[in-house]
Amino acid sequence: MIRSDILKDIAPVISDQLVICNIGLPSQELHMIDDQPSTFYMLGTMGLSSSIGLGLALAQDKKVIAIDGDGSVLTNFGTLPTIANNVADNFILLIVDNGSYGSTGDQPTYAGKKTSLTKVAIACGCENVVECSAEDTKAELEKALAGNQMTIIVSKCESGNIPVPVITLDPVVIRHRFMETVAS
Amino acid sequence: MSVNEKIVSDLVANDVQFVTTVPCKQLAGVIDAIDASSSIHHVPSNKEDEGMGLCAGAFMGGKRSAIIMQNTAIGVTINTLATLTQFYRLPLPMLISYRGELGEPVACQVEMAVHTKALLAQLNVPTYHFHKEDDVEEFDKILKYTFMSNKPVAILTDASFWKGY
Numbered sequence: 001m002i003r004s005d006i007l008k009d010i011a012p013v014i015s016d017q018l019v020i021c022n023i024g025l026p027s028q029e030l031h032m033i034d035d036q037p038s039t040f041y042m043l044g045t046m047g048l049s050s051s052i053g054l055g056l057a058l059a060q061d062k063k064v065i066a067i068d069g070d071g072s073v074l075t076n077f078g079t080l081p082t083i084a085n086n087v088a089d090n091f092i093l094l095i096v097d098n099g100s101y102g103s104t105g106d107q108p109t110y111a112g113k114k115t116s117l118t119k120v121a122i123a124c125g126c127e128n129v130v131e132c133s134a135e136d137t138k139a140e141l142e143k144a145l146a147g148n149q150m151t152i153i154v155s156k157c158e159s160g161n162i163p164v165p166v167i168t169l170d171p172v173v174i175r176h177r178f179m180e181t182v183a184s
Numbered sequence: 185m186s187v188n189e190k191i192v193s194d195l196v197a198n199d200v201q202f203v204t205t206v207p208c209k210q211l212a213g214v215i216d217a218i219d220a221s222s223s224i225h226h227v228p229s230n231k232e233d234e235g236m237g238l239c240a241g242a243f244m245g246g247k248r249s250a251i252i253m254q255n256t257a258i259g260v261t262i263n264t265l266a267t268l269t270q271f272y273r274l275p276l277p278m279l280i281s282y283r284g285e286l287g288e289p290v291a292c293q294v295e296m297a298v299h300t301k302a303l304l305a306q307l308n309v310p311t312y313h314f315h316k317e318d319d320v321e322e323f324d325k326i327l328k329y330t331f332m333s334n335k336p337v338a339i340l341t342d343a344s345f346w347k348g349y
Contacts (some may be wrong), residue, residue: 002305044267078230
């Protein structure tokens with residue numbers, strides 16, 4: 001399975017949840033598969049999905065799922081200690097780990113080589129880190145949503161992309177409808 | 185009221201409930217005061233762009249947020265300021281220590297100081313400069329202006345303002 005297969009698989013599970021979706025193809029794919037006002041699409045700023053998600057989870061009580069990628073976590077490595085030391089039990093970080101920078105042409109990342117993001121997250125102090133196959137991601141996400149513990153899911157999948165249109169929604173519209181959903 | 189107390193008091197009065205910080209020697213006192221405030225959720229961050237992400241999330245979660253950082257970090261936050269904070273029209277007060285000004289003992293700090301205002305001007309970030317202690321009297325109005333305009337706004341605070349570096 002590639003990233004878009006995982007997103008298709010989990011779309012029914014996350015459609016009524018607050019989702020922060022990573023820049024580039026992940027946002028474009030999720031937008032095409034199942035556009036929801038409860039999804040905040042990142043149109044820029046690689047690496048900050050987990051930070052935006054954590055800030056949102058710390059500020060209010062609803063569950064928050066941040067969809068991130070291995071390349072983006074590598075870009076913002078400082079996020080893992082911050083997450084570990086500021087526990088928000090309504091926060092789920094889903095790292096789709098395909099071992100490549102998908103949006104830029106599938107260049108390999110170090111997470112696909114010697115570096116284990118699961119082990120890094122544990123070493124940073126994150127207490128509930130689950131590594132799973134692409135096929136098991138939906139079940140792990142359902143389990144995390146049913147529980148009340150901050151969870152980091154590292155979903156190991158194959159690299160590869162599907163053709164998708166860019167998102168033409170205005171950022172202020174994305175932000176406005178997202179904030180209305182948060183406040184509802 | 186000390187400068188640190190005044191800053192925290194104005195943040196609280198303007199309903200800022202979430203503050204992220206990356207330390208600077210000049211900011212040590214105000215960071216301690218933020219940490220001690222029961223009205224403010226303080227989350228230290230490892231890098232300033234990460235902090236701006238936290239602030240964006242907290243704001244969308246209903247909590248007004250602010251960042252406290254050093255001016256040397258302007259260089260690592262330009263992309264975040266442009267493509268997150270400004271693109272999505274998020275308000276963000278940035279209380280910034282202005283290292284490399286008069287009284288600075290560390291030569292290297294001057295190298296970013298000479299670019300600080302030019303970079304902020306290039307980004308069209310409204311910028312205020314606290315040089316004398318009384319300048320803190322404007323802080324309350326600057327916060328109101330930030331949340332009125334939905335923009336990142338910089339408050340540069342130099343060594344003279346902090347009475348030493």
